[in-house]
Amino acid sequence: MSSDFYTSSILPHAAIIIKICRAYTNSQEDFEDYYQEVCLQIWKSRDNFQEQSKWSTWVYRLSLNVCLTLLKKKKNSQQLFASDSLILEEVEESYAFTDDPLNQLYIAIKQLSEVDRGVILLYLEEKSYQEIADIIGTNANNIGVRIKRIKERLKKLLDGKVN
Numbered sequence: 386m387s388s389d390f391y392t393s394s395i396l397p398h399a400a401i402i403i404k405i406c407r408a409y410t411n412s413q414e415d416f417e418d419y420y421q422e423v424c425l426q427i428w429k430s431r432d433n434f435q436e437q438s439k440w441s442t443w444v445y446r447l448s449l450n451v452c453l454t455l456l457k458k459k460k461n462s463q464q465l466f467a468s469d470s471l472i473l474e475e476v477e478e479s480y481a482f483t484d485d486p487l488n489q490l491y492i493a494i495k496q497l498s499e500v501d502r503g504v505i506l507l508y509l510e511e512k513s514y515q516e517i518a519d520i521i522g523t524n525a526n527n528i529g530v531r532i533k534r535i536k537e538r539l540k541k542l543l544d545g546k547v548n
Contacts, residue, residue, distance in 0.1 A: 394431070395424055398444045401510060405445075408494055408502045409452040415459075423451045438519055445512075446520040449503045456499060493542040497535065504528065505535050 395402070406419040427447055434443050494502055500521065507517045514525040514532075521528070 390428060390431070391424070394440070395427055395444075398441055401441075401445060401506075402448050404506055404510075405448045405452055405503065408491065408506055409456050409499070411495070419452055419455055422455060423448045426451050442516060442519055445507065446522075449520065453499050453503075489543060490539070493539050496542055497538065501531070501535050501538075504531055505539070508532050508535075 402420060402423050406416050406423060410416040410419055427444060430447060434440065494505060497505065504517060504521060507520060512520070514528040517528045518525045
């Protein structure tokens with residue numbers, strides 16, 4: 386990957402790539418692997434970008450798809466013997482931010498389904514419902530309903546009312 390491409394096409398979107406990768410990983414090692422794979426896939430797929438959307442929308446969608454694919458491969462390749470409480474403890478130990486409320490939010494986000502994680506991250510990035518729909522591959526009306534349900538679920542998780 387050329388440094389020019391990285392500097393001009395990936396680095397301006399690094400913050401969202403980092404947030405997406407962080408939401409789908411529980412360790413620094415996995416995070417680094419996911420981030421590297423996203424960057425590699427952006428570089429390998431750059432010629433497939435057909436300018437039907439903004440470059441940033443394409444980067445978001447590709448980042449989500451790569452993370453979801455890696456997560457699925459990881460789940461398929463390992464058997465989970467840990468209980469849900471052990472998995473949650475692992476998540477809680479992998480703090481990514483110095484701000485405790487932000488860490489708590491990300492711990493709650495990691496308890497959402499894979500697709501819901503992507504939707505709420507895009508919502509937190511202040512993307513429009515239409516942009517989120519374009520990235521996720523659905524319609525804007527579905528996004529509005531989904532975000533309302535995600536917010537309710539996160540509130541319950543943060544209030545400690547859901548296991």
